Amino acid sequence: MLDRDMIVKNNRIIGFLIFTLLTLSVFLVGCSAKTTTAPTAADEKLKVVTTTSFVGDVVSIIAGGAVEMTVLLEPGQNPHSYQPAPQDMVKVFEADLIFVNGLGLEEFLDDLIAGTGNADAVIIVSDGISPLKRAEGDHEDEDQEGDEGHAGSDQDPHVWFDPNNIIIWTEQIAFALAEKDPENAEIYLENAEVYREELKELDGWIREQVALIPPANRELVTDHTVFGYFVEEYGFTQIGAVIPAQTTEAETSGQQLAYLIDIIREEEVKAIFIGVDFDPTLSQMVAKDTGVDLIPLYFGSLSAGAPAGTYLTFMRHNVKTIVNALR
Numbered sequence: 001m002l003d004r005d006m007i008v009k010n011n012r013i014i015g016f017l018i019f020t021l022l023t024l025s026v027f028l029v030g031c032s033a034k035t036t037t038a039p040t041a042a043d044e045k046l047k048v049v050t051t052t053s054f055v056g057d058v059v060s061i062i063a064g065g066a067v068e069m070t071v072l073l074e075p076g077q078n079p080h081s082y083q084p085a086p087q088d089m090v091k092v093f094e095a096d097l098i099f100v101n102g103l104g105l106e107e108f109l110d111d112l113i114a115g116t117g118n119a120d121a122v123i124i125v126s127d128g129i130s131p132l133k134r135a136e137g138d139h140e141d142e143d144q145e146g147d148e149g150h151a152g153s154d155q156d157p158h159v160w161f162d163p164n165n166i167i168i169w170t171e172q173i174a175f176a177l178a179e180k181d182p183e184n185a186e187i188y189l190e191n192a193e194v195y196r197e198e199l200k201e202l203d204g205w206i207r208e209q210v211a212l213i214p215p216a217n218r219e220l221v222t223d224h225t226v227f228g229y230f231v232e233e234y235g236f237t238q239i240g241a242v243i244p245a246q247t248t249e250a251e252t253s254g255q256q257l258a259y260l261i262d263i264i265r266e267e268e269v270k271a272i273f274i275g276v277d278f279d280p281t282l283s284q285m286v287a288k289d290t291g292v293d294l295i296p297l298y299f300g301s302l303s304a305g306a307p308a309g310t311y312l313t314f315m316r317h318n319v320k321t322i323v324n325a326l327r
């Protein structure tokens, strides 16, 4: 057992050295350009990595500056198709905690974690949420091989479209930080408590907004099936998607597109909602064919600054845009 542990450890170190060499030049350039600052208490801070900007936002609110944060995905980057950079390997290797969405969202994650051997530091913030299977509106026939090229799991990873799920994230994050860094536990738990109230308030506000849409208009068509949790919580129907899958990395067929175009006409759908982080070409074709509006929303990431720079403003912006398009 001891030998085996040594080998694993050595492999981890060798792997790390390779990635360090790969990125060393990048760091040297970066360091020489910066002014030198005296070493601070930052050295003792917990090193925390998150994948998406949603997880990053929630962790930074709960951590309140008590940790050193790295968010791997930048605003506008699609979490399904993201390719990690060598620097990401270094950050993940050095991290005390790695917060991830989970449920197959980060299709790059398994390789990244395996490459650094730091699996013990991973916290899946969506643990504790009952995952939806295929969203409503995923109408492809069961006997068709519609799931081909579906790289993710059968579970819907888009949990962040329901603020009640973010309350569960908040608990996961606060407990993990408090356990790893007991000195600051009180800060984490207090911040989580305050944020939980803001999430509950957001939930109430969404219900008020949705009430402004006539019930017959509460139908959603999107570029891929992102709204499972939103639909379930706030009484919409997702009647179809341009890519009828829970990842943008899946494929669609002419038959499926023809079916979508039919149902958009039949149901007199008013708009197709598309994520700004995904190629709109196919959605543009469907919109042109059916004469419905194409409405951009934020799906896979926050925006850099306004209008969707934090999770709370992201949800408010998306919901306002949906209400304006459908009321």
Ligand SMILES: [Zn+2]
Pocket: 080, 158, 224, 225, 226, 246, 247, 248, 299, 300
């Ligand atoms: Zn997605």
